[in-house]
Amino acid sequence: MGMDYYNILKVDKNATEDDLKKSYRKLAMKWHPDKNRDNKKEAEAKFKQISEAYEGLSDPQRRVIYDQYGEEGLKDMPPSGTGGFPFRNGSGGGSKGFNPRNAEDIFAEFFGSSPFEFGAAGAGKSTGFQSDGRGMFGGFSSKENMFRSYSEGAAPRKPPPVESKLPCTLAELYSGSTRKMKISRTVVDANGRQTQESEILTIDVKPGWKKGTKITFPDKGNEQPGQLPADLVFVIDEKPHDLYKRDGNDLIVNQKVTLAEALGGTSVSLTTLDGRNLSIDVTDIISPGYELVVPKEGMPIAKERGKWGDLRIIFEVKFPTRLTPEQRAGLKRALGG
CATH class of the missing domain: 2.60.260.20 (Urease metallochaperone UreE, N-terminal domain)
Incomplete structure (x- = not known):
């Protein structure tokens, strides 16, 4: 079956995108090779696993495949430039679609350059961690913007997420249900023109989810020229029941x-x-x-x-x-x- 991504990231199967980010941040800080000079080999292996697990679960399309077919299923996926960030080095790998990016690149997305060069992990004071609104850390170096390198010029801004309510009956929240939502959104084509595209998103409502639970689809909101597309967030709402x-x-x-x-x-x-x-x-x-x-x-x-x-x-x-x-x-x- 290969690696158990959920186990590696110490999250359960219902983990939200936020849970994944939190867990990745904590574990990546703990196992970064620069911080584990005494047991560098073990740390490097762990660090790679954590990065691969995060990469595999943080993209909703990949996560669905992983949940169904495991790590092997991801390897058969066509190289994706659609959900989440385009693969840096996956497109040239023959039939192997899932070729996780360099662990350091993923780390840089969250923390900028390695925070350990500034004197140990706790030295957040001197490095000035700032959150850039995506729950990621930035504020270090040009490396911070490397994941945006597929757009020309200055780093585009990420607009705030677009939230919409997803009303569910108590019965759906009791038994769980699969909801398909058709969305239409504005995208910017290669010539910088705005066009409309529609897509059907699948939301697996898990048994016991509460009102206020958020499901995030990264980059599925509208896109403006010169900006990154917004994330689309569905917020569970509860319809009143006439008995319960x-x-x-x-x-x-x-x-x-x-x-x-x-x-x-x-x-x-x-x-x-x-x-x-x-x-x-x-x-x-x-x-x-x-x-x-x-x-x-x-x-x-x-x-x-x-x-x-x-x-x-x-x-x-x-x-x-x-x-x-x-x-x-x-x-x-x-x-x-």
């Missing part, structure tokens, strides 16, 4: 019962978000506001596979507005008061 309300990983249901049911016992029948029938017997005496917790019938927990939140049923007791004298007498006898 979500509270973190829990689901809440409000249930009305009569006073007779509250005192004499009742059962609650519900259809779960994935279409199962649940029947729950309530034997406790239900006082107003009583809450019954059904373990593991809440939302799946995105980051912990096989774990669920709880279902919380909150009861409202409907008191009768009037009783006949016989009912009153009967109740007094039955309840001994």
Whole structure:
């Protein structure tokens, strides 16, 4: 199967683009050969692996292929100049499409030139790390702009990401779903003219994703002349459900019962978000506001596979507005008061 990119970057399969960047930054700093002069050989090997794993997962198209076919699948991919950055040295490699760039080049994208030349990794003070809005570090040398070398002249600016909401039903967030979004965007052709192109993007909504989860498609936004294309970001939004309300990983249901049911016992029948029938017997005496917790019938927990939140049923007791004298007498006898 080759290398496990997720394992190397210490992230799980649902890692966002941001998670990948954070992890790459941390590990690349830790294993940069300049920082590990005593165990340079081991550090070099690790550093290369980290860079290859980041390169393989940071491009959405490559990541889909990797998830399906592993590292071998990437090698059969045609050289790509489309998603993410064009390959520096991949296009001449015969049929081997995925030819990861030089590890130092990827590092330079994040940190400019090697920060270790300025006296150890902690010397961020003297080097003046700045974030350039992409969550990458810049501010060192001309090397910082090398990944933009495919455009002429001064380094083009990267506009802020374009965000749009992706409304999902609770059922989609419970079971997961595949959403296909058709996007139309402005691109600049080789002659500098703006044209429209459309594309279908696939979003795998994972079970348990919460409102506010962001999915980033690098460089899929509109492009202006002299600028890099914007990133396109979809933000998960939650459509209201007529029965269930979500509270973190829990689901809440409000249930009305009569006073007779509250005192004499009742059962609650519900259809779960994935279409199962649940029947729950309530034997406790239900006082107003009583809450019954059904373990593991809440939302799946995105980051912990096989774990669920709880279902919380909150009861409202409907008191009768009037009783006949016989009912009153009967109740007094039955309840001994």
